[in-house]
Amino acid sequence: MNDVIVCEGVTFAYNGFNALQGQSFRIGKGEVFALLGPNGAGKTTTLKMLVSLIRPNSGTATISGHDILQEPMAVRRSIGYVSENPSFYTRMTTLETLNYIGKLLDIPAKLRQERIDTNLELVGLADKRDNYVGEYSRGMRHRLSLAQALLSEPEVLFLDEPTLGLDVSGRKKIWEHIRILKAEGMTIFMTTHYLEEAEKYCNRVAIIDKGRIAVVGSPENLISSIGEDASLNDVFLEKVKTPEEQTGFNSTQFRNLLRRR
Numbered sequence: 001m002n003d004v005i006v007c008e009g010v011t012f013a014y015n016g017f018n019a020l021q022g023q024s025f026r027i028g029k030g031e032v033f034a035l036l037g038p039n040g041a042g043k044t045t046t047l048k049m050l051v052s053l054i055r056p057n058s059g060t061a062t063i064s065g066h067d068i069l070q071e072p073m074a075v076r077r078s079i080g081y082v083s084e085n086p087s088f089y090t091r092m093t094t095l096e097t098l099n100y101i102g103k104l105l106d107i108p109a110k111l112r113q114e115r116i117d118t119n120l121e122l123v124g125l126a127d128k129r130d131n132y133v134g135e136y137s138r139g140m141r142h143r144l145s146l147a148q149a150l151l152s153e154p155e156v157l158f159l160d161e162p163t164l165g166l167d168v169s170g171r172k173k174i175w176e177h178i179r180i181l182k183a184e185g186m187t188i189f190m191t192t193h194y195l196e197e198a199e200k201y202c203n204r205v206a207i208i209d210k211g212r213i214a215v216v217g218s219p220e221n222l223i224s225s226i227g228e229d230a231s232l233n234d235v236f237l238e239k240v241k242t243p244e245e246q247t248g249f250n251s252t253q254f255r256n257l258l259r260r261r
Helices: 042-051 070-075 094-104 111-122 140-151 168-184 195-200 219-224 230-238 245-246 251-260
Strands: 003-016 015-029 033-035 058-063 079-082 156-160 186-192 204-209 212-217
Touching: 003 079, 015 042, 015 058, 015 111, 015 186, 015 212, 015 230, 033 070, 033 195, 042 058, 042 156, 042 186, 058 168, 070 204, 079 140, 094 111, 094 140, 111 140, 111 251, 140 168, 168 195, 195 219, 195 230, 204 230, 212 230, 219 230
Parallel strands: 033 186, 033 204, 079 156, 156 186
Antiparallel strands: 003 015, 003 058, 204 212
């Protein structure tokens, strides 16, 4: 399997805080890869570094052979990116929004319309093309964001918490779209808090804690290393320190500390 994403020894710090501490991993073509971890562990920082929005202090990474430090624009041309909280101009219609983004990407008019039609069908918004985006629910905005991310026909799709805050139906729809893209051979890198989704849909996962990758592997292999009747949640709990373990407080002391804040 060809490596589409290669991350080697990446570190990143701000305001004296070491957000990433020697990140290294590889992701093959056509993989769905999830980065799991508690809040503040470094998931979104890793993603923003890979899409060239922030520069690492040391180490480097390549996306489809393009170095994030030396060729950031080439990286951006080869990827699609869906943020955790996608935002759009609320007074533009669905069609106006995608046309606007397509023009920014310099996609020719005829090809742009073909891709818009294809992507709206893919994400189930074809009947909403004339609706104002301001009328959209959170789930619909996520689906629109996915449609715009696919306009450039990216080699790699980055998803930051793509189902966060969605109801069961919305989460199911997003994963239906992801499975279609996976079947077409697209490489997908995502962050998520939903371990059951990662266990069910991802080829491999990495668990990050306090800026360090604790373990990488397929859900099946990681779960089997724990024992029978285990789940990815059990792997997560074993690899990630609890608040008590990090602070030395017991659970009662920790709750009391939070109440005083």
